[in-house]
Amino acid sequence: MEQQKTVLLGVTGCIAAYKACEILRLLQKAGVRVRVVMTEAATKFVGPSTFEGLTHERVLSSFFGEGDDPIPHINLAHEADLFLIAPCTANTLAKLAMGVADNLLTSAALACTAPVMVAPAANVNMYCHPATQANIQTLRDRGVKVIEADSGYLACGDEGKGRLAEPQEIVDEVLRQLGVAKGDMQGMKVMITAGPTIEPIDPVRYITNFSSGKTGYSLANAAARRGADVTIVSGPVAVDAPVGVKVVRVQTAQQMFEASEREFPNADIAIFAAAVADMRPADCAPNKLKKRLDAEALKAIKLAENPDIIASLASGKTKQTVVGFAAETQDVIENARIKLEAKNADLIIANQVGNGRAFGTDGNEIWLVGKEGTEHVPFMMKPELANIVLDKILQIRACN
Ligand code: PMT
Numbered sequence: 183m184e185q186q187k188t189v190l191l192g193v194t195g196c197i198a199a200y201k202a203c204e205i206l207r208l209l210q211k212a213g214v215r216v217r218v219v220m221t222e223a224a225t226k227f228v229g230p231s232t233f234e235g236l237t238h239e240r241v242l243s244s245f246f247g248e249g250d251d252p253i254p255h256i257n258l259a260h261e262a263d264l265f266l267i268a269p270c271t272a273n274t275l276a277k278l279a280m281g282v283a284d285n286l287l288t289s290a291a292l293a294c295t296a297p298v299m300v301a302p303a304a305n306v307n308m309y310c311h312p313a314t315q316a317n318i319q320t321l322r323d324r325g326v327k328v329i330e331a332d333s334g335y336l337a338c339g340d341e342g343k344g345r346l347a348e349p350q351e352i353v354d355e356v357l358r359q360l361g362v363a364k365g366d367m368q369g370m371k372v373m374i375t376a377g378p379t380i381e382p383i384d385p386v387r388y389i390t391n392f393s394s395g396k397t398g399y400s401l402a403n404a405a406a407r408r409g410a411d412v413t414i415v416s417g418p419v420a421v422d423a424p425v426g427v428k429v430v431r432v433q434t435a436q437q438m439f440e441a442s443e444r445e446f447p448n449a450d451i452a453i454f455a456a457a458v459a460d461m462r463p464a465d466c467a468p469n470k471l472k473k474r475l476d477a478e479a480l481k482a483i484k485l486a487e488n489p490d491i492i493a494s495l496a497s498g499k500t501k502q503t504v505v506g507f508a509a510e511t512q513d514v515i516e517n518a519r520i521k522l523e524a525k526n527a528d529l530i531i532a533n534q535v536g537n538g539r540a541f542g543t544d545g546n547e548i549w550l551v552g553k554e555g556t557e558h559v560p561f562m563m564k565p566e567l568a569n570i571v572l573d574k575i576l577q578i579r580a581c582n
Contacts, residue, residue, distance in 0.1 A: 186214070187214050187215065187264070188262055188263050189209055189216050189263065190218075190262035190294070190296075191216050191219070191266050192220070192265060192266065192267035192268070192270070192290070193219075193228070193233070193287075194267065194269060195221050195223020195225075195226060196224075196269050196303050197303075198269040198303040199269060200228050201349055203228065203236065204349040204563075205353060206218070206237065208349055209353055210236075212353065217262070218230075218237060219241070219258055220242070222243050242258070243285075245289075255286055256290075259293035259294040259296075262294055264296050264297050264298075264356060265294045265296055265299070266300075266301070266352070266356055267291070268299075268301035268352055269302070269346045270300040271303065275314060275321065276317050278291055278321060279318075298325075298327070299326065299327040299329060299355065299359065300326060300327075301346055302318065302331050302344075302346075303331060303344065304331070305336060305338050305344055307340070309331055309343055327355065327359065329347045330347065331347060332345040332347050332422065333422070348563075350563065350566060350568075350569075351403065354407040365409040366409070367405055367409045367572070367576070368408075368410070370405075370450045370451060371451075372405045372449060372451045373413045373415065373442065373445040373452050373453070374401050374402050374452075375438060375454045375458070376398020376399055376414050376416045377417035377419040377421075378417045378457050379435040379459045380417065380418060381459045381462035382434070383466065384469065384470050389459055389462065391457045393419075393456065393457035394419060394420070394542040395417070396564050397455045397564055397567075400564040400565045401453055401455060401568045403427070408572065412424075412426075412427045413449075414428070415432060415456070416431055416432065416456075418433060430445070434488075435460075435491070436462075438456060438458060438491060439489040439491045439494070442495060443495065446495045449502050450503065452499075452502050452505065453575075454491065454492040454505065454506045456491075457509065458488065458491060460487065461486065463483050464484040464485060464486040467479070490525075492504065497526055503528050503529075503578060503582075505571070506521060506527040507532075508521045508530050509533060509535045510532065510534060510535065514549065517532070518532035518551040522551055529551070531549075531550060531571060532548060532549040532550075533548050544564060545562055546562075547559065547562075548567060548571075550570075552574070
């Protein structure tokens with residue numbers, strides 16, 4: 183039997199420290215043993231007892247008075263197959279770059295001969311400061327794997343780069359580095375539609391919906407991490423493209439249809455997560471419609487039907503496993519079953535929308551509606567849901 187891997191999880195003092203709990207759980211779910219070392223500042227954000235409860239192991243933040251081990255930094259370093267520091271503050275990045283060992287965590291890092299990974303988190307100005315960027319580069323040059331921070335709204339109120347990368351993304355990197363990443367989609371081609379479509383009324387107005395693309399992009403990221411060759415056909419979104427995934431950018435349903443038509447024949451798995459506008463304005467006015475002068479035209483916009491992308495492609499499917507979504511405000515499962523038939527799909531992911539659910543959120547609750555029955559998946563983060571959906575798809579393929 184393969185020996186269980188140990189990750190030493192270093193937690194430093196910033197607001198993102200609570201996300202280390204999720205990282206820890208995801209690593210444990212993947213069968214990895216996790217030991218935690220904290221800076222003293224980190225303990226002000228999350229108590230060591232939280233991590234002790236999760237790991238059932240002693241959590242240390244100081245050389246002195248916390249246990250019987252006289253050389254804890256050396257022993258922690260020896261135990262690790264990989265040392266992950268997440269979140270890693272700008273201060274700890276600087277110490278690591280300089281080889282400063284003034285606390286248990288940085289001392290363990292200096293003593294560690296296993297691969298070291300850092301996932302920085304900081305205010306945008308601290309993160310982008312030339313000193314921090316130089317420290318990151320120094321660490322990279324030294325072979326430390328740096329998992330770039332994400333962009334977005336930061337806890338301090340600023341907006342920009344500095345948010346800790348998604349826990350699932352961090353864990354995927356760790357598992358890959360440890361050689362325990364799931365490679366169960368190796369050799370498979372996956373196409374995924376994602377995000378909304380926008381249907382122009384005139385050069386300044388359009389019809390669209392609230393899809394953020396998070397669901398489609400999470401699926402793409404998870405499939406790529408599991409070894410698949412992934413293409414996203416994406417409506418306009420603000421989500422970063424996952425590493426190693428091809429993105430074909432479109433705006434309208436017609437463009438999404440044409441791009442999907444090109445990708446579908448080569449795909450083994452086709453997932454239709456996009457929220458496609460069923461209708462578009464029949465004519466796009468060449469000039470801006472004026473509120474007063476064109477009031478009648480604005481009030482009487484005629485609509486034309488868009489192609490049903492999934493139904494059209496799935497009707498001619500050969501080797502493809504076809505997965506659709508059903509976004510419903512009521513009778514969720516019943517409507518999803520109808521879509522399973524109508525779209526010639528192998529699986530429908532049903533979700534309830536409205537009242538702030540599903541669209542644009544970081545998490546969701548779904549039902550997997552297949553030919554053999556329905557499975558409920560309770561609310562969880564979209565990157566986690568993505569892996570559950572992929573597990574289900576592989577299970578369906580194995581039975582066919
Ligand atoms: O992007 P997020 O913010 O993460 O939000 C996720 C989501 C709510 C968009 C996603 O979970 C979801 O439900 N996507 C499908 C939304 C939708 O359009 O559902 P529908 O029930 O109207 O369509 C059924 C299926 O047909 C879907 O797979 C859809 O992609 C597909 N479709 C619909 C119309 C059309 N003209 N062509 C299609 O291919």
